Amino acid sequence: MKIDNLEILNGLIAGAEGGTVEFKETTGQLERGMETLCAFLNGTGGTVLFGVTDKGKIIGQEVSDKTKRDIAETIRRIEPFATIDISYTDIPGTNKSVIALSAEEQRYMRPFTYKGRAYQRIESVTSAMPQGIYNLLVMQRGGTYAWDSMQNPGLKISDLDETAILGAVRGGIRGGRLPEGSMQEDVRTILEKFDLLNDGKLNNASVVLFGRNFYHYPQCLLRLARFKGTTKDEFLDNQRVTGNIFNLLDAAMAFFFKHLSLSGKIEGLYREEELNVPYKALRECCINAFAHRVYHRPGSSVGIAIYDDRVEIENSGTFPPDITIEKLLGGHNSEPQNLIVANVLYKSAVLESWGRGIALMVNECRRVGIPDPEFHTDGNAVWIVFHYTRTTVGQDPTAPPQQPYSNPTVTPQLGKLLSAIGNNTLSAKEIMEKTGMKDKRNFLKNYIHPAINSGLVLSLYPIGSKSPQQKYYLTDKGKGFLQQ
Structure with a gap:
């Protein structure tokens, strides 16, 4: 984008620094500016402005031939070759200009590096890109989309849980996403239709979804903790569970029901049970964590921590480079990192495919009157925080308490x-x-x-x-x- 007049320049500055705009006072900060431009190239593009303070005030700088040579030299240090627009906007009444370096989205060439190092942009912060994210972008550029599609010649169908496979098929039939006749097909055919078996070889996704032995897949791990109070000083419960996604989801929900208070409210003629945090929101969050997390790091995992005032659910990885937190909360297309895993979960009627899971979590929290969930990432992990109070969900806290356990009679x-x-x-x-x-x-x-x-x-x-x-x-x- 050419930025060659004050109207365009003022429009950019009005939006303040963020995911696609960075201010630098002079080209004395050219190195840091180029790191940020590299980060923009690894995302959706962006602009670095030289001659603007971090408060958004235009001060400009003198532009000499040496300034232009220095800019050209630093741009050549970005690899692979990237298209960068260089613009100069004169400030009336002075001999100074604002220099703009702009990069459009070039996603099929990612990852980009500057002086051999890749960078990423999260909100208004530029940082070195974690190796896991870098490797993922390399695989995407090379045509192998993700770790879940890679074949493991040592896997056999007998290594998978047939009961879990058939359970997924039944769920898909009930949800209207698989045809009625799917239950009549043999396991091999089902795996082929799920894209888990190709040319007689199973891929990594088959273990993540339906595996039974995880010796070679330590990342299929769920960490569960209940802490006393609001800090990590003291454990009340601490568990580690390995398993396929369906087993881990069951274990996660059981942990929530074990440690979050169960209360009820009257809806018409029926009593509806609620947890401190709605179980539908927690379940959706866990499904997203298992489906969209990074799996190619052996030490990675999903973690659930319950405190007296909140629940935190964490998974390895980050949001897709093209989706900011604002886009996440404002509506977005679903862009799963693990296409095969996500596709099987969708066909099994476990996962939404239209990016509506975030809205479900928010709406469920609003329904019972607790704060909206918070979404965070640092480039290595994503974590969601559900805040709650110890008062009964969905009930008037001023109402007199019912006598506990008055019915039924225990046989x-x-x-x-x-x-x-x-x-x-x-x-x-x-x-x-x-x-x-x-x-x-x-x-x-x-x-x-x-x-x-x-x-x-x-x-x-x-x-x-x-x-x-x-x-x-x-x-x-x-x-x-x-x-x-």
Whole structure:
């Protein structure tokens, strides 16, 4: 963009410094200016103005032949070759000018470097680009879009969880995103249609979505923590779970139900249960974290931290280079980093494909009267913060409290189960050993399922799940009955 008159110049300055505009007083700051221009090239483009203070005041500078040679020399140090427009706007009544270096978006040539180093722009801050983001842009430029599409010749279909695959298909059929006949197809055909199997070879996305063994995929990790108070000084609960996306999502939601207060409000004839933060908002946030995170760094993960006043959900990576936080909150097209993973989650009716997940989170928080979620990134990670208060969600805090646990009456079977679990988190086998029961079918039908349906017990994974890691623990309601 040519910036060769004061009207255009004043229009740029009026917008202040940000994701696409930077002010420098003189070309004495040419090095820092070129780093920022490199960052703009790695994003959606932008302009660096020399002769403008950081407050937006035009002061100009004298432009000599040496100034022009220095600018030309520094531009040659940007690689690969980039198209840069150089403009000079004279300041009336002086011998000074404002120098503008502008770069349009050149996304198919990214990543760009200046003196061998890549830079990125986040809001009004220019910083060195993390190697993970640099590698991702290199893969995009080379035609291999992402880590999830890379084949792993050592993988076999037997390494995947067939139950999880068929569960995803059932979800897609229920959501109207897969045809009814999909359940009649064999697993190999399903994997091929999901773009997880090509020429007999499975790709990395197949493990992320449906894997069973994660020895070679340590990044398929979820960190869970409940802290006492509002700082990280003391743990109340600390867990690490490895698994595929569907298992990790189950584990995340179970952790929320374990540690966030459950309360209710009356809607017509029905009582509707709410967490401190709406579970739909938390679930959508977790789905986005698993779907859009960076996977090619072995030490990366998703983290959930619950405090007395907030929930923080963090994942490795950053927002797409072309999407600022303003665009994120104001409506945007979905640009997943992991196309194959996102496509399977969409077909399984787990993930939205139209960029509406952010709006869902915001609307859910507004519905129950808590602050909008906050979205943050530092170029290495993205984290979302949900603030809440300890008062009951959706209820009048001035209303007199109900007497807890007045209904229903606990049967002898449920009493026996509650006593066996106590304050522990136990597997079915461990509970049966403590109660002396032998018949697992009878145990699940007459003890576990009624306890879950009564809100006395929660499972780490959804009821009916065949996960070998399945365990059970008491809700606050169950602990109340146990004390009685």
